[in-house]
Amino acid sequence: MKNIKNLYDKYVLPTYGREELTFVKGQGSYLFDNQGKKYLDLYPGWGTGCLGHCHPYMADELKKQLTELIHVPNNYYNISQAELAQQLAELGFHGLTFFCNSGAEANEAAIKLARKFGSKDGRYEIITFYNSFHGRTLATVTATGQEKYHKGFAPLPEGFKYVEFGDIDALTSAVSPKTCAVMIEFIQGEGGININNIDYYKKIExxxxxxxxxFIADEVQTGIGRTGNYYGFQTFNVSPDVVTLAKALGGGVPIGAMMAKPQYNDILTPGSHASTYGGNPLATRAALAVLEVFKKENIIDNVNKQSQYLFNRLKSIKNETSLIIDIRGVGLMVGVDITVPASEIKEKCRKKSVLINNIGKNTIRFLPALNISREDLKKGVDVFEEVLKEAWQ
Ligand SMILES: Cc1ncc(COP(=O)(O)O)c(C=O)c1O
Incomplete structure (x- = not known):
């Protein structure tokens, strides 16, 4: 077998820190590497794998679509794009959708919509939050309120301001005559699973x-079931003007979406924004399959049931050891602050065939498949507990 790492070293730009694992097969919450070893994946695709890996219904739908039509550009209609836009509205965001291919692109579209909306009266500034994460394109990385991601990319686009997440007074005083939008993740995912009480989001609205x-909600990570509702704004009981989606929407197939309320449907007019691949038949069929499985298999119920179990288990581990400092999150988006380096815990879990995600130095993030079974979740938490206790002794 070829040495994959050598090929990467020679031919792939080193923009990622990679673990030395090469996966060749996935099934549900499990991944199989090229040595035949099986791993329980507790964060499939960084939140994209809402149905785990290779859900049979999704695979069948995609196989059919692959032989019918893979791509037509947006100067034609395609059936699954229209149906998906309809379903996204019927799930609770009564608006119109622009399709693209990733979270960054969805946010980029929202930023352009906000700029054009503000341009009528000379407003262009967008307020975002420290520790947020909105993507890696130049505009979305600037919207991201973390300096480490800005280094070396100056000059950054103008017109972004950051305020403390959770501080409504800071937000209120940051608004200027030039402000046109506020962009928020209800739960800061990459920034550490930071969450506020429900009143805060209402005050922003x-x-x-x-x-x-x-009012722009970046729901790239919270969207499509993760918080125990289809949309995070339903969990936080607010009504944003614009919602962006990606990750779970495609169940692992690249797709992004920017949805806007109908009163904003005349801002991005023909020619003002586009994407060659955006909403193509393959990606939208994948998303339709995801939503179909959600209904058939009561995925939202599963999120709420497994979430309760996960929180209960984590709380009892916290009570037994002094190694957990804090547990935060909603649904199946859970952050656990620990006193030992999170990267060590992750490494030890990996040795016991469980893939777990660390963010920052001391936080473990649980983002399991939304259809994870109790048995698999228990297995994963058992290993996490075992590893923590070993570190404790
Ligand atoms: C909240 C949020 N917004 C945007 C992005 C960027 O998405 P993508 O990597 O698909 O461009 C991410 C990715 O982690 C995210 O978590």
Whole structure:
């Protein structure tokens, strides 16, 4: 077998820190490497694998689509794009959708929509939050309120301001005559699973209404079931003007979406924004298959059941050891702050065939498949507990 690492070293730009694992097969919450070893994956595809790996219904639908039609550009209609846009509206965001291929692109579209919305009266500034994460394109990385991601890329696009997440006064005073939008992740995912109480989000919505600002929800990570509702805004009981989606929407097939309420449907007019691949038949059929499985298999119920189990288990581990400092999150998006280096815990879990995600130095993030079974989740938490206790002794 070829030495994959050598090929990477020679031919692939080193933009990622990679673990020395080469996966060749996936099934449900399990991955199989090229040595035949089986791993329980507790964060399939960084949140994209909402149905785990290679769900049979999705695979069948994609096989059919592959032989019918893979791609037509957006100067034609395609059936699954229209049906998907309809379903996204019927799931609770009554708006119109622009399709693209990733979270960054969805946010880029939202930023362009906000800029054009504000351009009528000279407004262009977008307020985002420290520790947020909105993507890696130049505009979305600038929207990201983390300096480490900005280094070396100056000059960054103008018009982004950051405020403390959770501080409504800071947000209120940051609004200027040039502000056109506020962009928020209800739960900061990459920034550490940071979450606020429900009143805070309502206050942001009210501020946006009072100041005529677009309220943009980046639901790339929270969207499509992760928080125990189809949309995070349903969990946090607010009504954003714009919602962006990616990750779970395609169940691992690249797709992004930017949805806007109908009153904003005349801003991005023909020619003002586009994507060659956006919403193509293959990607939208994948997303339709995801949503079909959600209904058939009661995935939202499963999220709420498994979430309760996960929180209970983590709380009892916290009570037994002094190694867990904090447990945060909603649904199956859970962060655990620990006193030992998270990378060591991750490494030890990997040796016991469980893949777990660390963010920052001391946080473990659980983002399991939304259809994970109790048995698999228990197995994963058992290993996490075992590894933590070993570190404790
Ligand atoms: C909240 C949020 N927004 C945007 C992005 C960027 O998405 P993508 O990597 O698909 O461009 C991410 C990725 O992790 C994310 O978590």
């Amino acid at each position: 009210i501020l946006c209404r009072e100041q005529n600002l677009l």
